[in-house]
Amino acid sequence: MSVEKKKITNRVAFLEQKIPLYASVLGIAGLIILWEAVCQLGIVPPLFLPAPSAIILAGWDMLTNGELVDNLLASLYRIVIGYSIGATVGILVGLILGFSRWFDAIGTPIVYSIYPIPKIALLPLFILWLGIGELSKVTIIALGVFFPVVINTYSGVKSVDQMLIKAAVTFGSNYFNVIRKVILPGALPMIFAGLKLAAGTSLLLLVAAEMIAAQKGIGSMVLHYGNLMITTKLMVGVLILSLLGLTFNRVLQWIEYKLLPWK
Structure with missing residues (x-):
């Protein structure tokens, strides 16, 4: 084997090697240690950036008195x-829009016209339509999840080889x-991409909804202690x-691994 081929082989092997789990753990641990050191040295006032040790103590106190569990549930x-x-x-x-030309022509413009609305x-x-209870919050989260999932599902269906369908x-x-x-x-990889994107969107909408119209919840808790x-x-x-x-x-990665072992 020539020297050039050996170099190419070594580069491919380097790119394909698996990163051990402890590398991620060490990265997170190093960040926490640096954070603690910055706070303990007084570089940043505790009011602006509390130390990890102080956060852990506060979290334990909230856990033991039941406040954290109630808001989390x-x-x-x-x-x-x-x-x-x-x-x-x-x-x-998304499956219907991608599979049916009639529904595609009618429904896709509606989806893409509503999607950009925050x-x-x-x-x-x-809240005006559904009240200030749980229904309005669940609905806004469901709506935020719906659009990334339907668009990615639609794109996944359209990417399936037409020869296989025929x-x-x-x-x-x-x-x-x-x-x-x-x-x-054939569409599952794109569907899972949409599900992962929607997971982040759902958290954003959850916090925003709880800050606006909720007495309990992590978002409401964050707003409350921010005001104090x-x-x-x-x-x-x-x-x-x-x-x-x-x-x-x-969880989504694990489900994707089980459903798409070839990926």
């Missing part, structure tokens, strides 16, 4: 229900089987939101 209820409804309807509508701007209107129809498959065995598997300038407890809420986002992403 309220937020989880809203986001799970809203995300599930928005994702389910988005996938179904969903949180519609919350006051939803072959399935030629061999006598009905519409349902074509969707279930050809279109849906208790930044340790405010940071507890921010870190909980970060962990929720990470958890949702990992």
Whole structure:
């Protein structure tokens, strides 16, 4: 093997090598240690940036008195229900728009015309229509999830090889089987891309909705302690939101791995 070929082989092997898990752990640990050191040295006042140790103590206090659990359960209820409804309807509508020319011609312009509207701007209107209870919050989350999912599902359906669809129809498959065995598997990578994007959107809408119209929830808790300038407890809420986002992403990755082993 020539020297040039060896160099190319080594570069490919370097790009394909797996990064060990401890590298990510060390990166996060290093960031936390640096954060603690900056706070302990007094470089940044505790009011503006509390130390991780102070945040942990505040979080433990909120956990033991039940405040953190109550707010977390309220937020989880809203986001799970809203995300599930928005994702389910988005996938179904995306499949229909992508598969049917008539629905594509009628529905796609409507979806793309409504999509750019900031969903949180519609919350006051939803409160007027649906009341200040849970329904308005769940609806705004479901609406925010719906659009990224429907657009990615639609794009995934359109990216499926038409020759595969024609072959399935030629061999006598009905519409349902074509969707279930050809279109849906081919569109799944794009569908999961939309689901991951929608997970972040759902968290943003959850926090905004809870800050505007909720007595309980992580967003309401963050706003409350921000108004009181208790930044340790405010940071507890921010870190909980970060962990929720990470958890949702990992769960979706695990489901994607199970459904798409070839990917």
